[in-house]
Amino acid sequence: MVQRTIKLNMPMNEEIIETIEQYNTISNLHIQKCFELRTNSKKKLHNALYRQVRNDFPNFPSALIQCARDNATEMLKGNRYRKKTLKKPLSTIHFDLRTSKVFLGSGEVQLTLVGGRRKFRVAVPNYFQKYINWKVKVVQVGINRKHYKVHVVVENGEIAPSKNRKVLGIDLGLKNFAVCSDGTIIKASKIRGIKRKYAHLRRCLQQKGTRSAKRKLKKISGRERRFMADFNHCLSKKIVNKDSGVFALEELKNIRKGRKGKRFNRMRSNWAYFQFRQFLSYKAEALGKEIILVDPRFTSQRCSKCGFIASSNRNKGFFHCKSCGFSENADLNASVNISQLGQALVEQAVVNQPNVAIDEGAFVAPNKIV
Ligand SMILES: [Zn+2]
Missing domain, CATH: 3.30.420 (Nucleotidyltransferase; domain 5)
Known part of the structure; x- marks a missing residue:
């Protein structure tokens, strides 16, 4: 099974922010309940919280409550139920197949939000067209500085092992x-040259220590990282x-x-x-x-x-x-x-x-x- 994450951008929208905030609050309620009841059973959590959540968040779709609950238990599973890490108000949220639908071919994303089912248009770069026939597993929506970032996790079935044994x-x-x-x-040598160039730039900017120098520092660290990632992508391909x-x-x-x-x-x-x-x-x-x-x-x-x-x-x-x-x-x-x-x-x-x-x-x- 091979999975890929397709990263897309969607324009800003008030309703999504509201959904994200409520979703994360509800996830946190579940995380707290998990520790209070000392259980990770989805059924017990549902029995303990569902009615309360329905009352407190009347606009929140019930299918999405399940997503928020599953998101909470997944987070806890990640740290083996040891640490109570809560979600931030604008943390990335997950939609399952019932609450979302993605058509990569036409660039249509459907999401169930606080006001009901909504359709959005997103630009799907040509590069991602090769994943059109893959199965969508999960849709993640978070906030970037300027847009919503929509991550669509797609999965391909079993891939036949190569017969080539060379x-x-x-x-x-x-x-x-x-x-x-x-x-x-x-x-x-090319990598070393670039690394040296950035190391030199970094040293100069650190010595300066002004605010604009710090901003520049952040920028070049991203540039260096992208250079290396691009190099490795090309080489491994x-x-x-x-x-x-x-x-x-x-x-x-x-x-x-x-x-x-x-x-x-x-x-x-x-x-x-x-x-x-x-x-x-x-x-x-x-x-x-x-x-x-x-x-x-x-x-x-x-x-x-x-x-x-x-x-x-x-x-x-x-x-x-x-x-x-x-x-x-x-x-x-x-x-x-x-x-x-x-x-x-x-x-x-x-x-x-x-x-x-x-x-x-x-x-x-x-x-x-x-
Ligand atoms: Zn020899």
Whole structure:
């Protein structure tokens, strides 16, 4: 099951504000009741509150009371019923399928509000047209600075797993942002340049400390974030569409600290790599492709030709095997090692799955990013 959130904007309207405020007040009543009665049963909450809410909010649609109640219990489920977090008056609210309807093709949104069912027109960018046939799960309405933001969560049915079992190894690093085992090298110099530029700007503005400087600071932090997200979207799209059904990456968790040195620890804490992995993972999922994680030990010291492991094999950016004399770009050699480890995991999984010949779709990844 693959889900996507479609973000749309709708013009401002008094009735929606009133609905949002009442909805959040009602949600909060349910949250408080939850703690008072020490229960998370929807039925008990309904019995305890429904009549009172009907009386206090006579215009509020009864179907929406259920949404507000479900929203409250979902929030509590999120923190395992430990913390009593209340909703703010203008927090985002959720509509279910009974209280909302979205036609992505024509851009029509129907919502049940305090005054009854209302229709709105929203502009749906062409980019989202590909989700027209997906099933709408939930509609979220919140307030942006200038508009209402309407988030439509859509879901696609099961996606057939790709039959392509070719593994592409991807090595992420500081000098080269990503190197694929097919020889693709994406240099990190452009990112480093941009990061340096923003770091410099930030330093100057922080020293200044005026109000306009603070405003500017906020602006550039958004710009830097968008640059990185765009970079990662483009890169992950390019890689995911390559002729491989399996993408192997180094496992970053569960490795003892300092195992792989400074480079590795820096990468582990850098969100740009984290974001890339996330984007690649969800884009792969939508195509029925998968991500597998391999043990990162020795991937940079091992010769991808003969398997000889020595730390002296690698000298900065170059790899030269002390045993067979094979030379290669060090990151490329590492990515080939990663793809070989991935290939081994794929074959192992096929062996462990004896009825794979009957049901080719039953393949389960040994290590999948969640
Ligand atoms: Zn060798």
